[in-house]
Amino acid sequence: MRVFLTKRSRSCLHLVQCFVVMLVTVTSVVGVALTQQQASSTSQGVSVEAQSKESAMLSHPIQLTGSDRFIKAGEAYFSPHNNSIIFQAIEHPKEGQEASPHYAMYVGTLQQDEAGHYTGLTNIRQLSADGSANTCGWFDPNDPDRIYFATTRVPPGQQDAPGYQRDRGRYRWQFPVEMNIVRCDLDNTSDGPPKLETIIENPDAYVAEGALSPSGRYMVFCSLESGAGDLYIKDLVTDRITRVVHSDGYDGGPFFSPDGKRICYRSDRRGDNHLQLFVADLAFNDQGEVVGIEREHQVTNNAFVNWAPYWHPDGRHLVYATSAVGHHNYEVFLIDADSGEESGSRGTLRYGTNPRRVTDAEGFDGLPVFSPDGQHLMWTSQRGDDGSSQVWIAEFSGDLDAIGSP
Numbered sequence: 028m029r030v031f032l033t034k035r036s037r038s039c040l041h042l043v044q045c046f047v048v049m050l051v052t053v054t055s056v057v058g059v060a061l062t063q064q065q066a067s068s069t070s071q072g073v074s075v076e077a078q079s080k081e082s083a084m085l086s087h088p089i090q091l092t093g094s095d096r097f098i099k100a101g102e103a104y105f106s107p108h109n110n111s112i113i114f115q116a117i118e119h120p121k122e123g124q125e126a127s128p129h130y131a132m133y134v135g136t137l138q139q140d141e142a143g144h145y146t147g148l149t150n151i152r153q154l155s156a157d158g159s160a161n162t163c164g165w166f167d168p169n170d171p172d173r174i175y176f177a178t179t180r181v182p183p184g185q186q187d188a189p190g191y192q193r194d195r196g197r198y199r200w201q202f203p204v205e206m207n208i209v210r211c212d213l214d215n216t217s218d219g220p221p222k223l224e225t226i227i228e229n230p231d232a233y234v235a236e237g238a239l240s241p242s243g244r245y246m247v248f249c250s251l252e253s254g255a256g257d258l259y260i261k262d263l264v265t266d267r268i269t270r271v272v273h274s275d276g277y278d279g280g281p282f283f284s285p286d287g288k289r290i291c292y293r294s295d296r297r298g299d300n301h302l303q304l305f306v307a308d309l310a311f312n313d314q315g316e317v318v319g320i321e322r323e324h325q326v327t328n329n330a331f332v333n334w335a336p337y338w339h340p341d342g343r344h345l346v347y348a349t350s351a352v353g354h355h356n357y358e359v360f361l362i363d364a365d366s367g368e369e370s371g372s373r374g375t376l377r378y379g380t381n382p383r384r385v386t387d388a389e390g391f392d393g394l395p396v397f398s399p400d401g402q403h404l405m406w407t408s409q410r411g412d413d414g415s416s417q418v419w420i421a422e423f424s425g426d427l428d429a430i431g432s433p
Contacts, residue, residue, distance in 0.1 A: 084385050085423060105405065131153050131159070132162075144422075168243050258278050291306045341427065385425065402423060
């Protein structure tokens with residue numbers, strides 16, 4: 028499950044991964060397309076000191092969404108051609124109405140200037156039904172007009188459903204049993220939400236946190252069918268579903284590696300709610316079909332909350348969010364995630380070695396994702412002037428083989 032944070036007074040961060048239903052008292056959060064002038068103005072909300080610390084890895088940071096349309100938004104992912112994103116948000120209600128407590132799913136088109144820098148977001152369109160709870164949207168890697176995401180389709184029946192939480196509810200997200208994974212084909216001529224086709228469902232258990240393999244054939248997802256968060260892979264050609272990770276505790280937020288041979292995810296298997304990162308090598312049969320995992324590698328092992336891992340396109344590094352600098356200020360880090368069979372300019376890379384900080388700003392920074400070409404990083408941040416969670420993007424220029432430390 029990928030999560031999304033909102034803030035309660037600048038000092039209290041509430042973790043919430045790959046949506047689900049947010050149960051936090053919040054300030055306002057994100058929204059619509061900014062013009063280049065608006066985005067540049069908002070970026071001034073980041074201190075000069077923070078910008079200088081980040082400049083080694085990030086440049087031209089731009090806020091993609093604003094609060095004029097949405098109350099909150101975040102957890103965005105790129106289309107295969109880097110020209111669109113999918114994200115979740117809560118829109119401002121009409122006058123006299125209350126805002127939805129649940130996230131809707133949206134897509135938008137990235138704008139670029141003549142120099143190729145991203146400048147904002149336009150053509151924003153809602154994909155999900157009004158009142159439904161939604162999370163974890165994803166583009167088909169081979170068809171940018173095909174979208175997958177998790178949705179309840181209708182308002183969840185139990186508003187206070189059991190879920191994951193830490194520190195007596197300091198941060199929390201729910202597991203609606205109505206949540207299933209759907210697919211939709213975008214119709215650019217239609218103004219309303221597209222037709223949703225159910226791909227993976229379980230009427231008795233939460234099913235979400237899905238991501239596609241690079242080939243588009245397999246979907247890895249989380250299900251609470253067993254009572255805990257286990258990871259499954261569905262073959263979208265044969266419809267066969269295989270449980271691949273079923274350790275104690277809650278495993279979720281999975282992604283395929285760029286070569287489709289591994290998955291990364293985070294786990295609460297120690298039962299202390301300090302999430303740790305893992306990578307598993309997938310097992311294949313003679314027909315090349317996924318049948319399980321061969322071995323598992325633990326990437327982090329500490330007293331921090333580490334979550335939302337995401338692969339760099341080189342398949343040898345993970346970017347993720349962590350409480351390493353405190354629960355008041357989650358930041359994005361980069362870490363080596365290689366088998367050791369290959370070497371970089373500084374020597375052999377190993378799982379869990381050489382963590383280094385990517386972001387450095389007040390408030391939450393997390394849910395990081397690389398563009399398919401690795402040239403941009405997109406993440407959710409509270410660095411703007413109003414301190415609300417926003418979708419940001421920057422050019423990534425970090426030296427992946429550089430030596431670093433938290």
